[in-house]
Amino acid sequence: MGGCRALAIVAALATLGNGPVDDELRVSAIPDEGSPELARKFAPLGAYLGKALGMKVTYIPAPDYSATVEWLAARKIDLVWYGGFTFVQARRRTGNAIPLVQREEDAKFHTKIIVPAASKARSLADLKGGTFAFGSISSTSGHLMPRYFLMKNGIDPEKDFAKVAFSGAHDSTVRWIEAGKVDAGAVNESVLQKLLEENKVNPSKIRVLWTTPNYVDYNWTVRGDLDPKLIERLRDAFLALDPAVPEQRAILELQRTKRFVRTAASNYDGIAEAAKAARLIRDSR
Known part of the structure; x- marks a missing residue:
């Protein structure tokens, strides 16, 4: 530099x-x-x-x-x-x-909803009653759009999750999932891919449950x-x-x-x- x-x-x-x-x-x-x-x-x-x-x-x-x-x-x-x-x-x-x-x-971005690899969740509906992490409250891919699509799929985060937390950043959300701190979380697809490519996250400890539509x-x-x-x-x-x-x-x-x-x-x-x-x-x- x-x-x-x-x-x-x-x-x-x-x-x-x-x-x-x-x-x-x-x-x-x-x-x-x-x-x-x-x-x-x-x-x-x-x-x-x-x-x-x-x-x-x-x-x-x-x-x-x-x-x-x-x-x-x-x-x-x-x-x-x-x-x-x-x-x-x-x-x-x-x-x-x-x-x-x-x-x-x-022009065609996505958010990934990820869970710990051992999670029994196989659909968004399975996440009800669990804990969920967004990134920053002002994040598009880490909060707004996953919240919007969850609501479109019949899930109101404040009503349907036991707890909603904000990690502050996408890499933090991934690490929370990897450590089992929360049951599921929303993460920017690009950041997740980068972390996997750079071996900064253990792929055996996380799993993509769902991918949002384009935005x-x-x-x-x-x-x-x-x-x-x-x-x-x-x-x-x-x-x-x-x-x-x-x-x-x-x-x-x-x-x-x-x-x-x-x-x-x-x-x-x-x-x-x-x-x-x-x-x-x-x-x-």
């Missing part, structure tokens, strides 16, 4: 006291994984963006999902990695947040009042990432995708409607 001149990993929140800076791009991300992992994933992307834009790129770790929404509204960050639900919240809060690009996979999820979002020319240059930089170029392929692999594609605010209307149905927001602006 030391060789990435364009990138500054900033832990001190004092950085957020500054207003917009013309030659600096301030970036954050929802903490859907541990902070060290998010910083590791962003380092080469930040260096690439800094070179492409000719700007200093500063990464600012967020303590929770809601902080990224407030920071964007207060113009303390310029670019942020959001899940679909957090984008909806940011759009409602700011009125002009712009979803820039999404990974190709994010739209993550995107990179920018402040709506950024210079339109900078927004286009930023979008073009993401779209130009080429898996045929070794250094850029490494960036894409860390982002768990083969390419980024354009997206639009209207793509997340379904997320807003799901949030209404799940009683997590009151309306959809």
